[in-house]
Amino acid sequence: MANEKIDNISLIDTYKRIYPYIKPYLFTAAIGVLLTVPVGALDAVVAYFLKPFMDDVLVNKEENFTSYVPFIIIGFTLVQGIFIYLSAIVNGYVGNKVTLDLRRDLYNKLIYMDSAYFKENNSGNIIYRYYNDADLASSGLVNNLKLGLTRLFSSVSLIGVLLYNSWQLSIIAVGVLVVLFLPLRIVRKTIKKIMNKTYTESAAMLSLYNETSSGENVIKCYNLQKHMQDNFENGASQLFSLGMRLIRNTNWLSPTMHLVAACGVAIVIAFGGKLIINHTITSGEFVSFIASLIMLYTPLKSIGNNFIELQKSSVALSRIYEIFNYTPVEQAEKALNKPELKGISESIEFRNVSFSYNASRKILKNISLRVNKSQTVAFVGNSGGGKSTICSLIPRLYEWQEGDILIDGRSIRDYSISSLRENISYVFQDNFLFDDTIRNNITMGKSGATDEDIALAIKNACLEEFIAGLPEGLDTRIGERGTLLSGGQKQRIAIARAFIKNAPIVILDEATSALDNKSEKVVQEALDNLMKDRTVFVIAHRLTTIQNADQIVVINEGSIVEKGTHDELISHGGVYSSLYNTRLQNTEKDKAGTRQ
The missing domain is CATH 1.20.1560.10 (ABC transporter type 1, transmembrane domain)
Known part of the structure; x- marks a missing residue:
């Protein structure tokens, strides 16, 4: 489009x-x-x-x-x-x-x-x-x-x-x-014809300004000022040429x-x-x-x-x-008056699901997986293997081309998208926070949340001490995308948002991978609270955090190559075992380096 x-x-x-x-x-x-x-x-x-x-x-x-x-x-x-x-x-x-x-x-x-x-x-x-x-x-x-x-x-x-x-x-x-x-x-x-090209170039210039604002730290630390100036000059020159062309052809x-x-x-x-x-x-x-x-x-x-x-x-x-x-999928389906999903009673199941963003390459190939209610399944594997894509299909952020995804034996496409998403809490690696107060960022997960709901979410997200130390408390503004907060603080606010939603399905997409060890410990405690009595899908960077998962699924190049519990996969001596031992050794080296 x-x-x-x-x-x-x-x-x-x-x-x-x-x-x-x-x-x-x-x-x-x-x-x-x-x-x-x-x-x-x-x-x-x-x-x-x-x-x-x-x-x-x-x-x-x-x-x-x-x-x-x-x-x-x-x-x-x-x-x-x-x-x-x-x-x-x-x-x-x-x-x-x-x-x-x-x-x-x-x-x-x-x-x-x-x-x-x-x-x-x-x-x-x-x-x-x-x-x-x-x-x-x-x-x-x-x-x-x-x-x-x-x-x-x-x-x-x-x-x-x-x-x-x-x-x-x-x-x-x-x-x-x-x-x-x-x-x-x-x-x-x-x-x-000229105006259409002018709009395209003008949009590119707006995008450049947005990148300059959002990526100013990267630009400074990598001395990219000249690179950005060149990009600006190219875009501005194109607009100048189009402007002169319009003048020549019309004046x-x-x-x-x-x-x-x-x-x-x-x-x-x-x-x-x-x-x-x-x-x-x-x-x-x-x-x-x-x-x-x-x-x-x-x-x-x-x-x-x-x-x-x-x-x-x-x-x-x-x-x-x-x-x-x-017509987007969500708007198209609104007219169909599909029934609402009222929670999960038995399981979530992937049946031979294949997906691609475009026709050139399949991202997922024949994914079959069953996760029972209140179980935790962890996805591991190399970057770009399709772990995040699998999880993004559950709330139907994207539409798969083959196979089906079912909740309690019924395709999730049979339910209204809004009710499906109402049953899912999603915590991303880089959670988006709005330029608003802490209170409003948390309560966006649930309209009409009471003070008791907010207090419980803050407690479970391990935010009590942090918020108590702020002069304006919950009414503290956090800046665009939460720029006034640390990575761990942003993650815990996102977890509090997920808590207050109280959805039966939780998706954690490498929620601790970008944190230091101290922040990760606090955030992991908050995540453990969030995962209790819920059906959880975890994409894990640190394998030590998923040893107690009911299922561990190894994804490679869009396919499931192994699945089982931690002990089963370690004893099997396959891909997961090799991956686990390699990362464990790297962790030990990091600890040794820190002690020195």
Whole structure:
């Protein structure tokens, strides 16, 4: 979905797409449209009054005209200014409301997107498509609709003045007006093509800024400033090139339209002079006609800039509807009203499960495994073997292609995803904490948690001493991703979150591998509390922590090569035994080195 081609829709289709978002504010939008009528129509007042001024004052030398007409013009202009102000407020309200609704729907879509989607799209692409595109689409379309309607009513009123003064010259003027719009069709496809590439590069730049912020310690410690500067220069240069390409391919519109408009005025002057000499029109009618014509052509000569903005909005809206037209698994299944999972009574079973992220390589191959209720199964093996992937299939973060996963003999696909996940607590190696308080990060695992629930979770996660030492206690903010905490503290808050959820199934994905020995001891105690009387899946880095597991499953290259208890596998003398002895020796060497 990240690389889908942007469809080439017409302007009418673009507004059809945005209409459902304008519809709730149709009455307000209609007022905004009505306000553009006098804004545009009053443009013709000044041009109209030039006729009597020319004929009555300059030709017939009448004085009465000059005593009241200037005040009429000022009055009309004042009224027009008031309508311009009111129109800006009303249309601004509609535009901002449309933006808000688009962003709301996009965010609601984002939070249900499949896990694979986040692997395919970097953070910059997501920010740009789900935040910036909404503003580009709505503001561009609504603002240009207001501008277009204002110019439409202005054009209609000015054309009325043209026809009133001379229908012969009006034919020439309107004919030139048609020619003015022809260049727009030529650049339309070019604009969309360039803008699509510009959005892609802009998203990459946003991702670079995000990496710079998140990886600042790595950048400093590995002296990667030059590397990051080079990446920035490459991306910025690409954006610069695309910007210049857009200017080269579109900015000929303005001088072309100026030339066409000048030709129109020149033809009108040449032909109009003959009409005056022939007494077909008066001098006043001619001056009024020329003034109306210039007022009509002037905004149209700069329409190229508005057209570019309109095409940007059209592309942004197309990208938004790509997202809306994609249905994630979770949203698709909501409509099916599947039954809810009410805990586990007997077992969780993998039956010949195979999985791949793409068609090129299988990550898991014919995995078969049964874990009875309240048992603990530990997965071990070399990195990249598929241990984490097996565990991620249980809450259906990814969808397997072959075989099945069952709870109590029934496929987990038969249950609603939300109820399935409600029965699972997941503690990751690098747990994500929100830029919020400790209290809120813990209670996210259970809405409506009581003080007793929180206190019990804190006790079982071995957090009492740490929280008691904080001036603001549970209400201490921990920074983005928990940056103000140590690794062990973050893990224990994640464990407290899992505790308060009180789910019957627990998944521990190398929850202690990144910790030092002291932190690991405290965290392991918290994990032991969490594992009591639950069905547990453990991915273990340190094999000494899983000796008491009911089953140990050795995974290699996506396949199960051994399984059994610790004693059974050690006595067997196979892969696990070799792996255990090797890591045990390394641990002894580390201890000896520490003593020295």
